[in-house]
Amino acid sequence: MSAANELVTRYFHALNERDARACLALLSDDVCLDLNQGMREEGRQAFAAYLERNQRCYRESFDNLVILGEPSGRHAACEYTLSGEYLATDDGLPDACGQSYQLQAATFFEIRDGLICRVSQHFNLPDWLAQVDF
Numbered sequence: 001m002s003a004a005n006e007l008v009t010r011y012f013h014a015l016n017e018r019d020a021r022a023c024l025a026l027l028s029d030d031v032c033l034d035l036n037q038g039m040r041e042e043g044r045q046a047f048a049a050y051l052e053r054n055q056r057c058y059r060e061s062f063d064n065l066v067i068l069g070e071p072s073g074r075h076a077a078c079e080y081t082l083s084g085e086y087l088a089t090d091d092g093l094p095d096a097c098g099q100s101y102q103l104q105a106a107t108f109f110e111i112r113d114g115l116i117c118r119v120s121q122h123f124n125l126p127d128w129l130a131q132v133d134f
Contacts, residue, residue, distance in 0.1 A: 004069035004076040004111050011109075011116060012062045012078065020051040027116050034120040047119075057096065060084035076109045082123060086132050094133040101131040 001009070007026060014023035024044055033041040033050060041050060054060075062080045069076040082105040086096040103123055110118035 002069045002073060003114065004073040004109075005067045007111060007114070007116065008067050008069075008076045008078055008109055009065070012065055012080070016061055018055055018059075020048065020055065023051060024048055027119075028112060031116060032110075032118045034118070036121045036123050037125050053090070057086065057088045057090040058084050059087055074111055076111065077106060078109075079104065079106045081105075094129065096132070099132040099134075101128055103127050103131070 011023060011026050014020075014026065024047065027044055027047055029044050030042065031044055031047050033047050035041065035050075041047065061083050063083065064081045066079045067076060068078070081102065083102045084100070086099045086101065089096045105121070105123035107122070108118075108120040109116050
């Protein structure tokens with residue numbers, strides 16, 4: 001397994017374990033987070049706030065990982081099945097009442113000096129909304 005694939009595997013393992021500390025240890029200080037249909041957030045502190053909000057509002061698992069890395073090890077992508085439960089209302093989204101959801105998603109990574117320096121998440125927001133907005 002390439003170093004990039006191993007790094008991405010460790011990232012998703014940390015997310016599945018809800019281990020924010022382990023996840024943050026895999027990121028550069030200047031990490032950029034491009035959220036699906038949202039604004040770019042920059043820095044490890046912003047990523048920590050994202051993880052805190054995500055863990056408060058959602059219980060998610062990332063399964064069926066298909067990780068692809070390019071030969072230089074600077075970029076990787078992962079397609080996966082995202083299964084979750086909507087626990088607490090997230091800003092600007094429908095009210096949460098424990099709704100379950102499952103959808104295909106993908107995340108793209110940029111890697112520098114053995115750390116993730118960009119995370120770009122993509123999923124079908126209308127599909128997610130249809131599953132949680134009764």
